[in-house]
Amino acid sequence: MEFDGEDLSHKALTDRLPQGETHVFRDCDLTETDFWGASLAGARFESCVLEETDFRKADLDGATFSGGGGMRIRFSDADLIDVSFANVDLSSAQFGGALLTDVSFTGCRMIGAALTASRGTGFTVASSNLTMANLGGCSLRGERIESVRFDDADLSGCDFTEATFSDCRLIGARLLLTKFAKADLRGADLGQPDDDRLRAFAGAIINQTQANAILAARGITVL
Known part of the structure; x- marks a missing residue:
């Protein structure tokens, strides 16, 4: 079933979607639309307004989101297996309790x-802004993380073991019990981490310029 350019805002659609069909929403206004518990496997959302859209407990396996987006989208406790988000505004989106397996975020705005508390095997992220996001306990173990901003993000308990960072920023990120063993941080802007944050980088790989900057901030000059 296709919806093209429709205003579906503030509507409850869960019981109005035909079962067994792939649903396409194109250029629709889905502001505060209620998809709670809906079957949306394989659905496509193209350039839709998703302001405070409610996808809680929905089945979104294999869905694709491209363009559009909005503040405070709710994905809590939803199933998101093999879901793709490309160039979507996911600012302040809520994924708590969601099943995230083979999910990809590319070119997304994910501030806050x-x-x-998400479940599953995890996700990949590239060319995205996660400033002030909360990734507490998430695993990006062994992933290549390219062009991502984690400024002031909460990365407590995250597992970045053997991950590779390229053109990334970790300035001001919270790193309590974060794992960076064998992570390649040579492509990350670490800012000027204090001693507590430096301990989180134990076992990581950094370059000479980063090491010099860290020592210089402590009054040590390397010749």
Whole structure:
């Protein structure tokens, strides 16, 4: 079933969607639309307004989101297996309790998004802004993380073991019990981490310029 350019805002659609069909929403206004518990496997959302859209407990396996988006989208306790988000505004989106397996975020604005307490094998992220996001306990173990901003994000308990960072920023990120063993941080801007944050980088790989900057901030000059 296709919806093209429709105003579906503030509507409850869960019981109005035909079962067994792939649903396409194109250029629709889905502001505060209620998809709670809906079957949306394989659905496509193209350039839709998703302001405070409610996807809680929905089945979104295999769905694709491209363009559009909005503040405070709710994905809590939803199933998101093999879901793709490309160039979507996910600012302050809520993923708590969601099943995230083979989910990809590319070119997304995820300022203040909350992915803590999500389940599943995890997700990949690239060319995205996760400033002030909460990723507490998430695993990006062994992933290549490219062009991502984690400024002031809460990365407590995250597992970045053997991950590779390229053109990334970790300035001001909270790193309590974060794992960076064998992570390659040579492509990350670490800012000027204090001693507590430096301990989180134990076992990581950094370059000479980063090491010099860290020592210089402590009054040590390397010749």
